[in-house]
Amino acid sequence: MFKWFESRINPFPEEEPTQPPKGFFAFCWHFTKGSSPYLIMTALFMAGIAVAEVWLFGFLGQIVDWLSQQNRETIFQDQFVPLVWMSALVLIGLPLLVWVHSMLTHQTLLGNFPMRIRWQGHRYLMKQSMSYYQDEFAGRVATKLMQTSLAVRQCIMSFIEIINYVVVYFIGMFVIIGSADWRLMLPLAIWLVLYAILLRYYVPKLGQVSALQADARSVMTGRIVDSYTNIQTVKLFSHAQREASFAKEGMSEFLTTVHAQMRLVTQLYGFLYFINCGLLFGSAATAIVLWQGDWVSLGAVAVVIGLVLRLFGMSQMVMWQLSTLFESIGTVQDGIGSLAVPQRIVDTPDAQPLKVPHGNIRFNHVSFHYGKGSGVMEDFNLTIQPGEKIGVVGRSGAGKSTLVNLLLRFYDVEKGAITIDGQNISQVQQDTLRANIGMVTQDTSLLHRSVRDNILYGRPDATEEELLLAVKRAHCHEFIEQLEDSKGRRGLDAHVGERGVKLSGGQRQRIAIARVMLKDAPLLILDEATSALDSEVENAIQDNLYQLMQGKTVIAIAHRLSTIAAMDKLIVMDKGRIIEQGSHDELLEQEGLYAKLWRHQSGGFLPETLEEEASQY
Secondary structure, eight states: HHHHHTTSSSSSSOOOOOOSSSSHHHHHTTTTTTTTTHHHHHHHHHHHHHHHHHHHHHHHHHHHHHHHOTTTTTHHHHHHHHHHHHIIIIIIIHHHHHHHHIIIIIIIITHHHHHHHHHHHHHHHHTTHHHHHHSSOOOHHHHHHHHHHHHHHHHHHHHHHHIIIIIIIIIHHHHHHHOOOOGGGHHHHHHHHHHHHHHHHHHHHHHHHHHHHHHHHHHHHHHHHHHHTTTTHHHHHTHHHHHHHHHHHHHHHHHHHHHHHHHHHHHHHHHHHHHHHHHHHHOOOOOOOOEHHHSSSSHHHHHHHHHHHHHHHHHHHHHHHHHHHHHHHHHHHHHHHHHSSOOOOOOOOTTTOOOOSSEEEEEEEEEEEESSSSSSEEEEEEOOOTEEEEEEEOOTTTTTTHHHHHHTTTOOOOOEEEEEEEEGGHHHHHHHHTTTTTEEEOOOOOSSBHHHHHHHTTTTTTHHHHHHHHHTHHHHHHHHHHHHHHOHHHHHHHHHHHHHTTTTTTHHHHHHHHHHHOOOOSSEEEEEOOOOOOOHHHHHHHHHHHHHHHSEEEEEOSSGGGTTSSSEEEEEETEEEEEEEHHHHHHHHSSSSHHHHHHHOOOTBBOOOOOHHTTTT
């Protein structure tokens, strides 16, 4: 039975997530898709429970009247039918309502509903552009996703509970008390006005503080996660105390919002208890006076006092639900700013899979400025023939990384077009574009998973034999055999730590090379692919890299010119333009910038002191 209720909502829907709306109500409604029938059912069962409880208080008054007025010997005969119905409600009806409502709430909604929001939000965020993640803390984004999913659930379910209690309980109380004598409603009416004033004054203030608190919490978490993620840098510069101060600043800002919230809570709780005590005194005194004057029965006095005592706890519950609601509203509104951001790089509705039968790449009058309006790359043209291997040379800021980022469509060009075998990359599916490009970067980042998972990331359906061959070709097998993590997993099953922190830079680089070898894509980008390797390992891998390049179109970026001298063609870039191109020998004969860079190299790296010379070309 539990499993049946737990399977009513699919927490991982297959349909592609769309951009959530920016409006609060539209945002919450967007995420109720697939869960709304069960939210409605929960509301109906809750209303049924509230009606039954109010009815019980009304019946309590009848019982008191029967006990005070009727014959003890015949009371069961005289009131047999009402007593049977009420017994059935107490023993069967109400427990059944509560049981089903609890199953819907705890088994169907509380777990599945926020998980569905997390799943949809995560899949949407995974398709955000690189620039989105460059502008945000990773920890901050993750925190907002987690907080917002719970806050949306809390908003909707708190709203359902509040509406049920306000509508059913308050109206029911007025009806039952008023049916005895209208004067019994006066203390309740005065209390309701004061209660509404308290809500009107304090709840919005709590909502404002909660919004600030949600943002402060995400900033605090982001700072802490940032320190952990970059722990090596922190230790290298002996800045543990500085990072502690940086985190303390975030914690202090968060604590300030907590103190502000708790002050409001204390004031609210004190005033609420004061008016509740006033209601109890006023209702009891009024009921007793009216009973003394024989205007109401003893049962009416019992009903009034019983309902007011019930209202004691219920009013606090409604107040806290409203406070939680506004707190959640603040969290949702804060999350909307991160989750309802339009995706900058999207597939066109008619995007087709990229097909690479040859491997021709063409940059056709491409301009790109990172949104700055000028600079970086202007009217850039480059044609790479199928199977051609080109080396890209240039000092920092010349535009080498921009060229690669545009080819991978991490950014869209502002003017012009990039084509692969005549297909405009802006018109093809992004996943198929990147699936056809293998890349080894200088800054290799591994997933906090096993070595096997990291290498198979290149081609998850590869066989064990293909995996082991890639490991051997990248000269990983020797150190992989020696790996063991803290949980005793060894070899390919050992976990590498966050971003591969348990491995050396050279080991990470070799695993990245193995991953690309296994992927075996027709287009290959090498961005300082062997920069983290020592000379012996580099020489061993170089032959396998040359084998990997066979039959592929290759773009190789290097500061160490010796690693790309054997390429079919070299292009020298500066300020987003090509200033020289040709083979290694041809460029040396031209006596241009490349020749000067070659002669000036020290230890095989480009010097950064040739900026003035580069600007002459």
